Structure formats: C-alpha cells, structure tokens
Amino acid sequence: MREGAAIRVSHVSKTFIINHQGVGSLKTAFMSRYRIGEIEKREVLKDISFEVKWGECFALLGNNGAGKSTLLSLIARVYRPTEGTIEVNGRVAPLLELGAGFHPDLTGLENIVINGVILGMKRKEVIEKIPSIIEFAELEASIDAPLRTYSSGMMARLGFATAIHTNPDVLIVDEALSVGDYAFTQKCFRYIQSFRANGGTILFVSHDATTIRQVANHVIWLKDGRIEAEGDPNEITDRYLAYMTAKSEQQRLAEQG
Amino acid sequence: MLEDIREVWRYRELLRTMVRRDLQVRYKNSVAGFFWSLINPLATMVVLTVVFKYIMGNPIPNFSAYLLSAQLPYLFFQQSLMDASQSVNAGAQIMKKIYFPREIYPLSNIIANFVHLILALFVFFAYLIVIWLRHPAVFPIPWTVVLLPLLLFVNFCMVTGLGLLFSALNMFFDDVKYMLGIMLYLLFFMCPIVYPPEYIAYSAQIPEKWRPIIYNLYFSNPIAYLISAYRRILVKAPEYVLVGGVKHPPLELSVNKGLLCLAFSFFFLWFGYGVFNRYKWKFLEKP
Numbered sequence: 001m002r003e004g005a006a007i008r009v010s011h012v013s014k015t016f017i018i019n020h021q022g023v024g025s026l027k028t029a030f031m032s033r034y035r036i037g038e039i040e041k042r043e044v045l046k047d048i049s050f051e052v053k054w055g056e057c058f059a060l061l062g063n064n065g066a067g068k069s070t071l072l073s074l075i076a077r078v079y080r081p082t083e084g085t086i087e088v089n090g091r092v093a094p095l096l097e098l099g100a101g102f103h104p105d106l107t108g109l110e111n112i113v114i115n116g117v118i119l120g121m122k123r124k125e126v127i128e129k130i131p132s133i134i135e136f137a138e139l140e141a142s143i144d145a146p147l148r149t150y151s152s153g154m155m156a157r158l159g160f161a162t163a164i165h166t167n168p169d170v171l172i173v174d175e176a177l178s179v180g181d182y183a184f185t186q187k188c189f190r191y192i193q194s195f196r197a198n199g200g201t202i203l204f205v206s207h208d209a210t211t212i213r214q215v216a217n218h219v220i221w222l223k224d225g226r227i228e229a230e231g232d233p234n235e236i237t238d239r240y241l242a243y244m245t246a247k248s249e250q251q252r253l254a255e256q257g
Numbered sequence: 258m259l260e261d262i263r264e265v266w267r268y269r270e271l272l273r274t275m276v277r278r279d280l281q282v283r284y285k286n287s288v289a290g291f292f293w294s295l296i297n298p299l300a301t302m303v304v305l306t307v308v309f310k311y312i313m314g315n316p317i318p319n320f321s322a323y324l325l326s327a328q329l330p331y332l333f334f335q336q337s338l339m340d341a342s343q344s345v346n347a348g349a350q351i352m353k354k355i356y357f358p359r360e361i362y363p364l365s366n367i368i369a370n371f372v373h374l375i376l377a378l379f380v381f382f383a384y385l386i387v388i389w390l391r392h393p394a395v396f397p398i399p400w401t402v403v404l405l406p407l408l409l410f411v412n413f414c415m416v417t418g419l420g421l422l423f424s425a426l427n428m429f430f431d432d433v434k435y436m437l438g439i440m441l442y443l444l445f446f447m448c449p450i451v452y453p454p455e456y457i458a459y460s461a462q463i464p465e466k467w468r469p470i471i472y473n474l475y476f477s478n479p480i481a482y483l484i485s486a487y488r489r490i491l492v493k494a495p496e497y498v499l500v501g502g503v504k505h506p507p508l509e510l511s512v513n514k515g516l517l518c519l520a521f522s523f524f525f526l527w528f529g530y531g532v533f534n535r536y537k538w539k540f541l542e543k544p
Contacts, residue, residue, distance in 0.1 A: 077356035097353075118271060118357060
C-alpha cells in the first residue's frame with residue numbers, strides 16, 4: 001500500500017458561463033456588451049472534497065445532471081476548477097472516451113502509437129507494446145488497414161487495449177462505457193478485476209446501485225453538484241434508491257395531476 | 258509563462274508524434290506524396306514566370322529562382338497561419354477527452370509546415386544546382402546562404418506567435434478565419450514577391466518626395482522585410498532593375514529595418530503566447 005491518496009479533490013467548485021444567444025462573431029461580441037443580462041452563470045459543482053486512497057474502488061453515484069461527468073473532466077484536466085485544487089498522483093488511464101487522437105486516414109498501427117503517446121507513454125515504450133496491444137484488441141487481421149475501414153466496435157477495442165497498456169496506477173471508468181460485443185466486454189471486466197486484485201485504484205461512475213454494491217468499497221453520492229452523502233456502499237445506495245423511488249413517485253403523481 | 262513552456266517541453270514526445278502525424282496524413286493519400294505539395298509553388302512559379310518574363314518582358318536573370326526564393330517562405334507563412342488558426346478548433350473533440358498542453362495543436366501544425374519548408378528549400382537548391390550544371394560559368398548559390406538558419410529562426414518565431422494568437426482568437430470569433438484569409442491575400446501583394454521592391458522605390462506614379470516615406474513604411478512591414486531577406490541571401494541580386502523603362506541599381510536592405518523585423522517577430526511571439534495562455538482554459542467553456 002502506498003502512502004497518501006491517488007486522487008485528492010479539495011473544495012472544488014466549477015461554474016460555467018452560459019450565454020443564451022451564443023457569441024460567435026465579433027458583431028455579437030460587441031453587441032452583447034450592452035445586453036449583459038442574458039448571460040447566466042451555472043454552478044455545476046459546489047465545494048466538493050474527497051480522497052481516493054490507493055487500492056480503493058471508489059464510486060461516484062448520481063442521477064443525470066448531478067455533475068459526475070464534469071467532475072471526471074476536472075480530474076482528467078480537461079477543465080480547470082473555478083475554485084479549489086485537484087491533485088492526481090501516478091499514471092491515470094481514463095477509460096471514458098477511447099481513442100483520443102485517432103485519425104481515420106492512418107492505419108491501426110500508426111494510431112496505436114499516436115494514441116499511446118497522447119496517453120502519456122514514450123514512443124519507444126508504445127512500440128515495444130504493440131504486439132501485446134494488437135493481441136488484446138484481437139485486430140491482427142486489420143491492423144495495417146486505415147482506421148476509417150474499422151467498425152465502431154473495432155475502434156473501441158483498439159482504444160481500450162492501448163489505454164490499459166499505459167501501465168496505469170489509476171483507472172477512471174465510466175459505467176456507460178461500450179467496448180464492443182459481449183465477449184470483449186467480458187474480457188474488459190476480467191482485466192478490470194485483475195487490475196483491482198493487483199492493488200490498482202479505480203474511480204468509477206455509475207447510476208446503477210447494484211453494480212456499486214458489488215464492486216465498490218467507498219461511495220460518494222452527488223446530487224445537484226454537491227456531495228449528498230459519503231461512505232459505505234450498502235448504506236449510501238439504500239438512501240439513493242429510497243430518494244429515487246420517492247422522486248419517481250412524485251413525478252407519477254404530478255403526471256396524473 | 259515559463260511554467261507553461263516547461264509543460265510543453267514535458268510533452269515534447271507527443272509534439273514530435275503529432276508533427277509526424279500531420280506529415281503522414283498530408284503525404285499519405287497520394288502516390289506522389291511530397292511532390293503534390295510542391296505542385297502549388299511550382300505551378301504558381303510557372304504561371305508567374307510566363308506572365309512576367311515572357312509576356313511583360315522582365316529582364317531579371319533567372320527569374321524563376323528569383324520568384325521561388327520569396328514565394329516558398331511566404332507559402333510557409335500563409336499555410337502555417339491558416340492551419341494553426343484552425344488547429345485548436347479542429348482539436349476541440351480531442352480536447353474534451355484528454356489533457357495535453359493546448360499549445361501542442363497549433364505548434365504541431367506550424368512545425369509540420371516548417372519541415373515542409375525545409376524540404377521545399379532542398380528542392381529549390383537542387384534546382385539551382387541543375388542551372389549551374391547547364392551554365393557552369395556562374396555558380397548560382399551565393400555565400401550569403403549561410404545566414405539561412407538565422408532567417409528561418411526569426412521566421413519561425415514570428416509565425417509561432419501569430420499562429421498562437423489566431424488559433425486562440427478563432428475559438429471565440431468565427432470571423433477570424435475570413436479576416437485572416439483576406440489579410441493573407443492582401444499581404445501577398447504588399448510583399449515583394451511577384452515584383453522587386455525597387456518598383457516602390459522608383460515608382461513614377463508616386464511623387465518623388467513621398468517615395469522614401471512610402472518605401473520606409475513598406476519595409477516596416479516585418480513580413481515584407483523577411484521575404485526580401487530570404488531573396489537577398491538565396492539568389493544573386495540582379496545587376497539592374499527596370500522600372501518604367503529606366504535601369505536602376507538594386508537597393509540594399511536596411512539594417513535598421515532588419516532589427517525592426519527582429520523586434521516585431523519576438524514581440525509577436527511574446528504577445529501571441531500571452532494571449533493564448535490567457536485564454537487557453539476558456540477554449541472549451543466559451544460563453
């Protein structure tokens with residue numbers, strides 16, 4: 001076990017500025033100076049703090065629009081927090097959107113190299129791992145064909161295989177991740193399980209209570225950009241389910257008038 | 258700013274890979290590969306040589322080399338700015354998925370174009386050597402060519418600064434790409450590419466007392482200076498320039514204007530990177 005935390009999020013807030021007319025040209029930019037009222041600030045995350053410890057399987061629970069994706073994007077450094085700090089230690093493999101930087105005109109092989117370097121590997125390192133990546137992705141037959149001839153499942157396989165070969169310390173997994181057919185999905189699950197068994201750290205996002213009970217050992221429930229509750233998976237998911245049931249009951253009544 | 262530069266340096270391996278990707282994509286889908294991208298300057302050169310030399314009777318010796326020496330750097334300038342200004346926008350999909358320094362998008366485009374300029378200059382020198390073999394009496398490559406790395410460096414700084422600036426502005430204003438296109442088109446004629454600068458200095462249309470002022474202003478444009486400097490060091494100056502039927506001696510480039518050009522290109526680099534840094538975290542969350 002390593003000391004400290006794999007991911008440390010302290011007092012993070014994120015505000016997006018939303019302009020309802022959409023500034024896109026110099027003209028509207030000048031015009032909107034006189035119409036400031038139409039700009040809305042939307043606070044998506046409010047004062048979020050938590051720590052993902054090494055070796056933990058940490059789950060983020062929450063319904064749509066709770067701010068889960070924004071939080072993951074902040075951890076992936078796609079956005080900067082408006083307030084607060086995020087500290088990420090070790091090598092992180094985000095399995096959120098696979099195949100960043102894939103180019104349709106280059107072959108599978110060439111794309112592995114680019115994607116691998118984008119994910120933080122050295123070029124030489126990627127080239128050494130190419131045989132193993134191709135084997136995992138089961139793409140021996142079409143690795144020299146341009147990527148535009150690939151099916152979406154093949155691309156996801158290539159992206160997943162490259163991402164896990166970065167030798168990550170932390171996996172960030174979105175539960176909605178789709179990686180091809182049933183057999184390959186099972187293979188990915190087996191990989192994630194063995195990753196965990198070897199002491200890897202996982203941060204994953206889900207709105208499914210059952211999965212969380214099965215795999216997570218620590219849960220945060222995000223509601224409207226705040227941490228509603230934190231702690232033991234069974235306890236938190238029970239509260240979450242109770243809340244969701246009450247909410248849908250309310251909706252049903254409202255619809256019936 | 259230093260911390261940002263260090264961050265780009267940490268990702269130099271990625272930068273190299275992205276440059277390689279740009280070049281691979283550009284040269285991939287055609288049999289002739291690299292030569293296709295030479296067709297543009299060569300075709301322009303042929304057309305201009307026919308018009309200016311054979312139809313209008315311009316007496317400058319070795320007119321094609323005279324043209325190419327200015328046109329290749331200008332094409333680099335133009336193409337890098339067009340590519341760089343679109344690069345961040347084009348990379349927005351990747352930017353949403355994964356982090357790496359956002360400077361990489363315009364930089365990789367500019368460096369790829371720079372590599373392309375170097376390759377094109379090799380072809381240019383090969384052409385000069387062919388001429389030399391046909392007319393062994395005159396060796397067409399002057400010693401001043403040793404200054405080429407200096408010019409390439411200044412040029413690179415200038416283009417990088419402007420490229421960063423326009424790529425950032427382009428994220429917020431759709432007008433930028435149209436404005437840039439028009440500016441680059443006008444700039445082509447405001448630089449001594451298809452005509453020698455002596456046309457301005459000795460123009461019969463400009464009153465004599467205005468000529469030095471206009472000539473001064475003309476060369477205060479750092480790109481006009483840079484392009485002339487390329488021409489000055491790459492090809493031998495003609496013995497005389499014909500303006501309005503009168504023979505004039507070719508003019509030397511002023512050193513002061515050279516320093517001004519240098520100052521401009523460092524200023525562009527500093528200013529462009531400053532603007533880029535200031536706005537790079539807003540690229541994905543523009544209002």
